[in-house]
Amino acid sequence: MDSLITAAARALAAGDPLGALNRVALRDDAPALALRGIAMAQLGDFVRAKALLRAAARAFGPKEVVAGARCIVAEAEIALVSRELGWPVRTLEAARATLQAHGDHANAAHAHYLQVRRLLLTGHLDEAEHRLAGLDLTTPLPPALRAAHELVAAGIAIRRLRTTAARAALGRAAEAARQAGIPALMAEVETTSRVLDTPAARLIARGSERLLRLDEVEALLASGMLVVDACRLVVRKADSMVALARRPVLFALARMLGEAWPDDVPRDALIARAFRTKFSDASHRARLRVEIGRLRAALGPLADITASGRGFALTPRGANEVAVLALPVEDAYAMVLACLADGESWSSSALALALGASQRTMQRALDALAAAGKVQPVGHGRARRWMTPPIPGFATTLLLPAPLPGG
Missing domain, CATH: 1.10.10.10 (Winged helix-like DNA-binding domain superfamily/Winged helix DNA-binding domain)
Structure with a gap:
């Protein structure tokens, strides 16, 4: 590898795409094409970046399997950043295996992180956590990859509401990003860290509302309080949970009863909100009795629903308080x-x-x-x-x- 290619690669590793282009912009050999593609990706021109990387892979040919695999990993990262989540995962896995087999552990680890990040974006947390835990960390990683590892770990912890683990991972990510000296990476860590300190949900209890941070949501769910969770459409107390995402009428009734607790809710109000009608008659009241019976059976050991003179009230079992956890901004989409x-x-x-x-x-x-x-x-x-x-x-x-x- 000549000195210009080496200097361009170092510039890219330091987050300096313009410095890299200054060295290889006029060259059309395979390594230069690959570096130009990565530089254009860092500058945000993903269409041009993909074209250059594919041209580089063709120029390397079948004999340069490691270089070709690196081009595939770079193209997969572009697909992830540009949210092309349908990009072929098997192609990336084959490239990762090739890099691992030829001793390029750093780029193999990078490919592994891309796979985990895609799983994280699509909500497959169990598989993402399993893959992250299966990564061999005995080989020292460059600071940028250590930051990537901790960012993925923090992302999983945040979505699972493990805020202490998330803060620890973000602290390690920030230190690794400072060692890497890449401004974009440091900015990503800072942006992710702000999630922990901004309101994530609304608590509705006893007729009042207040905003909660993620650590407060975590504490609420572990408190033993009966929570009607409008973020995930479940009713839960500690580790016990009843999912109502596929039963929207039942959840609408549960939320109204939770918001009104310890008071009851009039039958007409329940009918209007759950059935989305401004008028009620005997058939609506009969349907309400049926749905209340279904909700009472679904909640089982968590709560009972008692009838009052004007409507129904929620009665928690084994809990002294009832609260509704709602989205910070309510929107149909x-x-x-x-x-x-x-x-x-x-x-x-x-x-x-x-x-x-x-x-x-x-x-x-x-x-x-x-x-x-x-x-x-x-x-x-x-x-x-x-x-x-x-x-x-x-x-x-x-x-x-x-x-x-x-x-």
Whole structure:
């Protein structure tokens, strides 16, 4: 490898894409093409970056398997950053295995982190945690990769509401990022750290509301209080949980009863909110009795529902308090906004994959959000992406596709 290629590679490793381009911008040999592709990716021109990396892989040819594998890893990272979550995972795994077999442990670890980050984005926390734990850390990693490792660990801990572990991981990530000296990496650590100190949910109890940080949410869920969790559509007490995500009428009733506790809720109010009607008659009251019976059976040992003269009231079992945990910002498309709030541009197909919905459903949601001025499209046709600024002053962790403890 000649001196210009070495200098360009060092510039890229230090987060200086312009310095790298100054050295290889006019060269068309395979190593220069690869470095130019990585530099363009760091500058945000992903289309040009992918073209250069594919040209580099062709120029390296079948004999340069390690160099070709590195190009594949770089292209996979571009796909992840540009939220092309449908990018072939098996191709990345094959490249990782090639790098590992040829002793390039640093780039093999980088490929491994890309796999884990994709799992994290799509809400597969168990698999992401398993893969992260399976990474061999006996070989010392460069500071940038140590920061990446801790960021992934922090991301998993945040979504599982393990705030102490998340703070510890972010502290280690910040130190590794300072050692790497890469401004973009330090900024990513700082942005992630702010999630722990911004409101993540609203607590509704005894007729009052207040905002909670993630550590306060964690303490609430571990307190033994009966919590009607509108972030995950469950009713829970400590480690016991009843999922109602697929029974929206039952959850609507549970939330109203939880918000009113210790008072009861009139039958007409329950009918209006749960059945979405302004008028009620005998058939609605009969249906309400049926749904209340179903909710009473679903809650089982967690709570009972008692009838009063004007309606129904929630009676917790083994808990002295009842609270509702609600989203900081209520919106019909809150989960879509939560994904878009990371500041990256998403395609409708990537959002559908991350949220487990059909692409057509996601397109309708994006069209509605665009009409309301909450998101904006960039590009046309298959290249169209969607973006929105973060919700100011709020963390969006509890809106993302990941279960809370016990989920």
